[in-house]
Amino acid sequence: MSSPPAALPVRILGTGQALPTRVVSTAEVAALCDPSGGLTAEAAEARTGVRERRWLSGAETALTLGAEAARNALAAANLDLEDIDVLLNASGSQAQPIPDGGALLARELGLSGRAAYSLHGTCLSFLLAMQHASLLIASGQARHVLIVSTEGGSVGLNMNQPESALLIGDGAAAVVLGQAVRPGQGLHAARIETYPEGADHTRIVGGGTLRHPRDPAVQPAEYLFDMQGLGVLKLASRVVPAFLERLRPGLSSGLVGISRVIPHQASKVGLDLLRRYGWPADRVEVTLPTLGNVIAASLPLTLHGALSSGRAGEGDTLLLVGTGAGLTAGGIIFEV
Template sequence: MVYSRILGTGSYLPANVVTNAMLAERVETSDEWIVSRTGIHARHIAADDQKTSDLALYAAREAIADAGLAPEDIDLIIVATTTPDMVFPSTACLLQEKLGVHGCPAFDVQAVCAGFMYALVTANNYIKAGMAKKALVVGAEIISRILDWDDRRTCVLFGDGAGAVVLGASDEPGIEHACMAADGRYNKILNTPAQISGGKIQGLPFLNMDGPAVFKFAVKALSEIATTTLAQAGVAQEQVDWLVPHQANLRIIESTAKHLGLPMSRVVVTLPTHGNTSAASIPLALDHAVRDGRIRRGQRVLLEGIGGGFAWGAVLLTF
């Protein structure tokens, strides 16, 4: 039987760092207010001349090199993003050109903060079906460009960045089990409803969020899907070495860890310095924990994320 394993990881954060104190100079907020409600201290913001595919390129090159491969070894590219370079072509195709790779399938996945989970499961299925051998999966976002920087409810939460993994076919299990879900009935509590029509923007072009409703739904959905994933895989909670959650809110992360009976010492948290980087947050956190030596080969890792839609999911894997 063919499985897929993570062969390499990579990430990229823009150089520009915006602290809570810097935000407090623009909107009515404070470092204490932001930290107490979210756990966020700072976030990285892309330069004006950077595009999502540029961020993705840095992370992709790192992941490919970490896997001991060359770009031409990649035979599938999937980019999870909510903030593509343009309406079309896909950011994946633009990344493909920048990598100098030609001919392999390349496409985007849009599930907002759950995008990387959807992309990872899709790539896993391509490999298991024999349709790919080396897949590049990237989560990349420039969320800062759809934020209203005068709205303290949302502008304090998000940052920009990219994370990537290379999946490869293997005889040994890597990705063990996954559960994915979505419920469009909740589309109005987290969205950016604008569209382009007749050369003009119609509708609100900024991220819109009902914070309390999102928090309530996320805590319940993530706890349930994590438990279901472990149960269906036949894996006990104590057999999980690391939880790598979507980095949205520290209280949500803590609640999920408590539900799983995991101490925070076994939870990867990059939220304080990254903010919520949407589809990039899970691969960014994974790469940081791999590179600082926390996550090691042979350890069991549970990934989970939730985003607008609502869409959510969890993936259990052996690294």
Template sequence: MTSIQLRQGAPGAQILGIGGYRPRRRVTNAELETVMDTNDEWIRTRVGIAERRWASEDESLVEMAVAAGGKAMASSGLAADQVDMVVLSSASLRVPIPGIGPQVAHRLGIPRPGAFDLNAGCAGFCYALAVANDAIRSGSAHNALVLGVERLTDVIDMTDRSTAVIFADGAGAVVLGASDEPGIGPVAWGSDGDQYSAIEIAAGRSTMSMAGQAVYRWATTRLTATLVEAMEKAGVGPADIDVFAPHQANLRIIESMTKKLGFRDDVVVAKDVMQAGNTSAASVPLALTALLESGEAKSGDLALVLGYGAGLTFAGQVIRLP
């Protein structure tokens, strides 16, 4: 019987480049006070957001993804024809077919890559990162572009303060390359499907609903174990972590997780949510980009990342910053 041959992959993958795109329009809490029953103190107290970015008509999902992906590719030093896989994560695609991954790849000049979209809600980027990492390790790809992009303003009710004050738009991307030294740890992921309706766009509706208190309780009581698991799988502990960059959903959730994990006093904690709002699948790469651009984080730092959201899905990894 003829045997099926398998390709030999690399020992690991590293992040070679990173980039982000933030829409031009800044929306402050004061502006929201004029259109809904809310105020700056209420928003800051509950979610820690001071402002967020909302995309204009010309800032489409494709345009934002191309902008972020182009920056990541430029910082990686790779040419477009060296990238052979594109994974795009988004929970706000308005057209189900076709996906936009192949279109973004084409716009970036990447010739005929394996390209597809992935929807795991706000955990999407970390899911996509795990998929691309495993593809490189298995030999299915050598270099990959991973993107998270959202226009959540397309799917929120602007009169619903439980969602409209939180969600925002933007795009983030990283380029992965095969490496002898692993720069991305094993993923710790899963789902709690019994709470699938906690964040949803119900059948027949066009806008999102969210059971905020239920999601808050779930995130603050169930996900610390996932972060510990991600560190254990990577063979590191809290004292080894230089940067903590969880999904930027709520400042109170970030503070709760940070307190429970027992990091060093000098650990850098991403708090991009304060200026960017919740950008779902784009939040982790955007937060990391901000920390690197500001100098708060530096190349070579060991970062613990976590995505979580609709599904309810979650995924965490330890990564080496580019």
């Protein structure tokens, strides 16, 4: 039997977060979705598992939040901005199509003359960036990589679709990665699988070359978030168990060698599905009730919560896992 591949020697040097000041209750969102009062706050919370979330307000933007989270992560890592070799923008919602969001974040931070670009995989953008950063560091192409996931999805919600409007929150998180200091520390496994039969289940169709501003047939609603949750859940239920086995045999029936699970906070139903895999609830990190689904920032926000609280720490093996639009399933196994 062949030995498992060695870990990419990388460590988490620091994490940080930044949240909008405005706290929005589920009752407030329910009233926006159904002004008649037919959708009660109690029913909405029971359906989604979200009590409150943060939404952008005032002068806040996703870029200002991302820069704040980045500075917090740098402070936690005891590094200066000049120590960063590569800045990766790992966000599902973008400030604008061009230039790349990496350049916009770099400008917000005051970082010039360094590589700054995006890895975009909707809700799984952070996983892509973490794998990419690990490869850069392990190959000696970078010493320190700063990953920023920042989301302002509330501006594009369709209140005629309570299923998604009740879920989405805004926020940002950042992670600084550097070289490992002990054997076994780092990225042990990473896997991404895409099932394009689910491409129309989660989408924003306006704003690209297919539904462009000069097309008179384009309707304003096409620039809003559109999700068919039942279709997502059906497809995910079918493909995720086998995906987990390919990531690491035994994961579809238990936590094989995993200290703590850091899941994407897709929805209450999505988190409840994790019980089917035999994962104990006390080893699964949950931020959905107070933050909602913060798109690509959900994973690093949840990771930051686990590390900053001490529920996960040095020597622990973490499973970061979730699904995103596409439909894409992704997971990383990382030893802190």
